Amino acid sequence: MSVQITENIENPEEIKAKIIYTKTQQARYVAHLDNIDVMCKALRRIQLPYAVSQGCHPRPKLSFASPLPLGHASYCEYFVVTLTKQIDPEWLKKALTEELPNGMEVLEVITPYHDKRTKNKGDCVKYRLIFDNEDICNKALDFLNNSETTFEIESKGRNRQYKLGNAVKKPTMFHEGKDYIITADFIQGVPDVPSVSKIITALSKFLMEGKESLKLIERLSIQAL
Amino acid sequence: MKNIISELSHWELLEIEKPARYLGGEANQTKIKDNPKLNVCLIFPDLYELGMSNQAIKIFYELLNNRPDIMAERCFAPWPDFGNLLKQRGLPLYSLETGTPLSEFDALFITLPYEMTFTNVLYILDLGRVPLLWKDRTEGPLVIAGGPSAANPMPVSKFFDGIFIGDGEESILEICETLIDLKKSKTTFQEKRKALGNISGMYVPEFPAKLVKRRVFKNFANSAPPLHPVIPNVQATHNRAAIEIFRGCIRGCRFCNAGFYYRPKRERPVENIVKYSCEMLKNTGEETLGLLSLSTSDYSNFENLVKGLQESKLYPEQTISIPSLRMNDNTIKLLDETPQIRKGGLTFAPEAGTQRLRDVINKNITEDDIINVMKTTGDSEYRTVKLYFMMGLPFETDEDIEGLIGLVKRLEEIGRSTKPKKQISISLSGFIPKPFTPFQWAGQNSLDELKRKRVMVCKGLEGSSTKISWREEYLCLLEAVLARGDECICDLILAAYNNGCKLDSWFEHFHKEGWEKAFEQTGIKAEDYTRSHELSEVLPWDFIDFQTPRAFFEKEYRLAAQIAGEDLK
Numbered sequence: 001m002s003v004q005i006t007e008n009i010e011n012p013e014e015i016k017a018k019i020i021y022t023k024t025q026q027a028r029y030v031a032h033l034d035n036i037d038v039m040c041k042a043l044r045r046i047q048l049p050y051a052v053s054q055g056c057h058p059r060p061k062l063s064f065a066s067p068l069p070l071g072h073a074s075y076c077e078y079f080v081v082t083l084t085k086q087i088d089p090e091w092l093k094k095a096l097t098e099e100l101p102n103g104m105e106v107l108e109v110i111t112p113y114h115d116k117r118t119k120n121k122g123d124c125v126k127y128r129l130i131f132d133n134e135d136i137c138n139k140a141l142d143f144l145n146n147s148e149t150t151f152e153i154e155s156k157g158r159n160r161q162y163k164l165g166n167a168v169k170k171p172t173m174f175h176e177g178k179d180y181i182i183t184a185d186f187i188q189g190v191p192d193v194p195s196v197s198k199i200i201t202a203l204s205k206f207l208m209e210g211k212e213s214l215k216l217i218e219r220l221s222i223q224a225l
Numbered sequence: 226m227k228n229i230i231s232e233l234s235h236w237e238l239l240e241i242e243k244p245a246r247y248l249g250g251e252a253n254q255t256k257i258k259d260n261p262k263l264n265v266c267l268i269f270p271d272l273y274e275l276g277m278s279n280q281a282i283k284i285f286y287e288l289l290n291n292r293p294d295i296m297a298e299r300c301f302a303p304w305p306d307f308g309n310l311l312k313q314r315g316l317p318l319y320s321l322e323t324g325t326p327l328s329e330f331d332a333l334f335i336t337l338p339y340e341m342t343f344t345n346v347l348y349i350l351d352l353g354r355v356p357l358l359w360k361d362r363t364e365g366p367l368v369i370a371g372g373p374s375a376a377n378p379m380p381v382s383k384f385f386d387g388i389f390i391g392d393g394e395e396s397i398l399e400i401c402e403t404l405i406d407l408k409k410s411k412t413t414f415q416e417k418r419k420a421l422g423n424i425s426g427m428y429v430p431e432f433p434a435k436l437v438k439r440r441v442f443k444n445f446a447n448s449a450p451p452l453h454p455v456i457p458n459v460q461a462t463h464n465r466a467a468i469e470i471f472r473g474c475i476r477g478c479r480f481c482n483a484g485f486y487y488r489p490k491r492e493r494p495v496e497n498i499v500k501y502s503c504e505m506l507k508n509t510g511e512e513t514l515g516l517l518s519l520s521t522s523d524y525s526n527f528e529n530l531v532k533g534l535q536e537s538k539l540y541p542e543q544t545i546s547i548p549s550l551r552m553n554d555n556t557i558k559l560l561d562e563t564p565q566i567r568k569g570g571l572t573f574a575p576e577a578g579t580q581r582l583r584d585v586i587n588k589n590i591t592e593d594d595i596i597n598v599m600k601t602t603g604d605s606e607y608r609t610v611k612l613y614f615m616m617g618l619p620f621e622t623d624e625d626i627e628g629l630i631g632l633v634k635r636l637e638e639i640g641r642s643t644k645p646k647k648q649i650s651i652s653l654s655g656f657i658p659k660p661f662t663p664f665q666w667a668g669q670n671s672l673d674e675l676k677r678k679r680v681m682v683c684k685g686l687e688g689s690s691t692k693i694s695w696r697e698e699y700l701c702l703l704e705a706v707l708a709r710g711d712e713c714i715c716d717l718i719l720a721a722y723n724n725g726c727k728l729d730s731w732f733e734h735f736h737k738e739g740w741e742k743a744f745e746q747t748g749i750k751a752e753d754y755t756r757s758h759e760l761s762e763v764l765p766w767d768f769i770d771f772q773t774p775r776a777f778f779e780k781e782y783r784l785a786a787q788i789a790g791e792d793l794k
Contacts, residue, residue, distance in 0.1 A: 002311075027458075029238060029248055032461075034459055038252070040510070040512070041509065041512075042252065044506075044539075044540050045508065045509070047539075052541045058542040060542065071235050071244075099252055100252060103250060178375075200509075214236075215234070215235065216235065217235070218696060
C-alpha cells in the first residue's frame, strides 16, 4: 500500500495528525516505551511522511498521551504526529492498523489536527471494570463510591496516604451476560488526586483474593477538564 | 489444542517483569495455519530479548513458515518469575504464537549459541513437560539441537534426539520433510531417530555414526536473508534490522571457534545486500540497519557497499551499525564521509598484550594500528575506546601481562592528549580452549592462575582512569568443561540443573555452589577437561569431520609453538 498524499504544504511544522487507537489483548502488556518503539517502526513501515526532530539523534516528531498503566486495555489511546505532507486520514487508518501488533487498531485519524488546549487542567477518564462475580463487584462498587476511602501506596520506596475524595465520579454497576460491570469516571492529572493506577492497585488490595474476579480493566474515553 | 496464554490472569501477569515477553502477537508474526502437516517450535534457550535478536531463529522462522505445510512457532527461556508462575499454576511452557504446550509439537528445534545456555535447555524442556533425556522419550516431540555450541555434540548428547552440525538452512527443511513422511506412516520414536541419522550433518546419539560431516550452506551468497522478521513487542537486545553480509572468516585467529565453524567465507554481492536491506527496512521499520559478519572490513567491496546503502536511504533518521570493523585510516575516512553510520566508540580486540603473543595467536593487529586510529580520530566524536583481552593464552608469560598493562598505559596517554579526551575501558576474559581450533589441545590456566593474572592487570593499572571489567574466572572454567566435554558432561549438566542452576550467563542467577556440588555429585574433575592434551590423543569430538582437517589445526598449533619458541611433544 503506497502513501496517499492529498496535498503538499510548505510549512511542515504546521501539519499534525492525531491518531486514536486501541490497546487491547496482548498489546495491553506492552510497556509505554516499547509501545512508542512499536509505533515508530509501524509508521516507518507505511512510509508516513513524518517530520523528525533536529540534533545528533533525530527522532520522528511524536507526542504520546500519558502512559497507560500496564495491563489496562484502552479504546482511546492517542498520539500526535507531525507530518511533512498532508495525507489521506482514511489511508493512514487502514495502513497503520495493518502494521500493528494484535490488539492495536487505529480507530480514527484527525488531520489537520490543532491542539487547542493551552494549559492542562487534567482529564476525566471513563473506565469499565469487568468482574465475573457479583459480590466482589458490589464490594468494589462500595470502595469506589466512598469518597472517604483512604489507602496507602508505596512509591519510590516510601509510603504515601491518599484519600479517594472526588477522584471517582459516577460509579455505576450493571450486569451483562456472565459479566458484572462497573463504569466510572476517574479524574486524572490533578494535584493531590490519586491516579487511576493507584486507585486500581488499592482496590485490588482491598479485594484481596477477590481481585482475581476483576478480569478486565478498560479505558473507554478521555475528556479534557 | 489448549491455549495456555488464556489461562494466565491479569493479576498474575502484572507480577511478572515484562509480561509482553510471554504473550506473542507481534507484528509480522506468522499467520496461524489450518492443519499444517508439521508443527514445530523454534527455541532459543535464553530470554526473549536475546532470542529475538538471534539470526538463526529469524532465518528458520521465515524459511519454515514460507512453507504452507509447516507451522513454526517460537519459545524462549522464561525469567524465573514467569517460570515459577507456570510451576505454581501447574501450567506447561508454551509457544508464543498459539500458546501450545511444548510437549504437543512434532519437533523442537533448539539453537545452542553459547555453552552457558545448556542448563536453560533442561529448564525449558522441564517446564514444557518434555522428558530431559532422549532415552526417556517415547512420544511427543523430537528434540533437535544445532548451533555453534553443538559443534562438539558430546556434552549434550544425552538430551537430544539429534544434534545437527553446521549451517542449518538446507538441513532444517530436510528434517521437516523426513518428519512429514514419517507422520504418514505409524513409526516408533526409535525409527524416527534412526531416520534422522540419514540426514547429512546429523548426529543421532542412539545411532552414532562413525563420522559426521559438518554441513556447509554453499548457496549462502545467493540466498535471501529473512526479510520479514517478527517485530518484538519488548525491545530486543539488538534493536535493528540485521543482514549477514558474509558468512565465514579468513583471519584464522587460532583461538576462535566461530572463525572455523562458519568457514568458508561466502559473500553476498553488494547489489543483493543493498536490495535486501531496503526490503528488510521497509518490512521492519527499524531505524538502524546492522551489517553482520565476523569481520566486516574483510568484505571485499566494503566501500561500495557503504555507498550503496547510503544512496538507498529510506528514512530521514536511518543509521547503519557496523560492528566487528577493523579500524584503520581507510575505514576511519569512510566512516567520516558517511554520516549515516552510527559512531559509538572505537573497539579493538588485540586479545594479547605483546606483539609476540599476538603473533602466537595469529591476531593480525599491531600496537601501531591502534595508536594510529586513536591519533587519527583525536578530534572526532569517538570518545570511548574499548579493548578486549584474553588471559591465560597458550605460551603466555608474565611479560605478556606486563605488556598488556604497558599498552593500556600508552593508549591512555594518547587518549589524554586528544580533544575531547578519550575514555579507555578494557575487558578481560580467561582463554577457553575450544574444539575445532588450533588451540583445542592447549590447556586452560587454573582458576588461581587466571585470578593472579587479573589481579596483576588491576594492580598495574591502579590509579589510572581506565575502566576494567572482567569475566568471572569460574565461568571461563565451566565454559571450557562444557565446550570440551565428552558424554559424562551430560550428567554434570543434569546434576547442576537439579541443583537449581539455570540462566548461568546472567550474573544475578549464576549459582556457583550448584555447579560445585554437581562436580562433587558426579565425581567429575574440571581439571580433566581443562588440561592440555597430547597431539596423539583422541579427542571426544574427533568423529566430526569439520571440513578443516585435523592436520591443519595441528600444523597451526605447531606454528604457534614455534613462534613462541617452544616445542610441542
